[in-house]
Amino acid sequence: MTPDQLFQLSSPLALLGWIALLLSPLAPRAAQVVAAAAIPLLLSLAYAGLVLAFWWEAPGGFGSLAEVQALFTHPQIALAGWLHYLAFDLFVGAWAVRTARAEGIPHWAVIPCLVLTFLFGPAGLLAFAILRFTLTRKVLP
Numbered sequence: 001m002t003p004d005q006l007f008q009l010s011s012p013l014a015l016l017g018w019i020a021l022l023l024s025p026l027a028p029r030a031a032q033v034v035a036a037a038a039i040p041l042l043l044s045l046a047y048a049g050l051v052l053a054f055w056w057e058a059p060g061g062f063g064s065l066a067e068v069q070a071l072f073t074h075p076q077i078a079l080a081g082w083l084h085y086l087a088f089d090l091f092v093g094a095w096a097v098r099t100a101r102a103e104g105i106p107h108w109a110v111i112p113c114l115v116l117t118f119l120f121g122p123a124g125l126l127a128f129a130i131l132r133f134t135l136t137r138k139v140l141p
Contacts, residue, residue, distance in 0.1 A: 003075045010083055010086060014090055017034055017090045020034040025107050028101060035093065040090050040091045043086050046083055047080050050079060050080040055077065059074065096110055096114065105136065110128065125140075
């Protein structure tokens with residue numbers, strides 16, 4: 001499978017997980033299996049395969065911004081970075097939904113946090129932390 005083909009499959013797969021989270025009040029357990037386990041683990045497997053196969057031939061590293069930019073000029077490593085974002089953001093979204101349900105936070109209030117997490121990762125986590133603190137006085141563990 002080419003990097004472009006894997007990219008074309010991974011984004012809709014992650015979107016399926018986000019849809020499951022949005023609809024999770026209808027089937028909470030199934031949504032968690034899909035969005036917190038199956039899809040993130042599948043994306044993680046593809047990520048690990050790419051890193052294991054191509055890390056050593058990629059330029060750059062993590063020592064400076066210029067090295068990080070160089071690292072992501074390698075197509076398979078750039079794809080691995082994308083899969084990293086997809087897997088972790090979805091995992092965080094699933095955690096937020098699970099935590100909100102356990103703490104009695106209404107699902108409708110979590111939806112904007114999910115949208116932010118989907119689009120801007122850490123901004124969504126921050127939004128959920130603020131929502132959670134506002135409603136429960138709990139901070140993120």
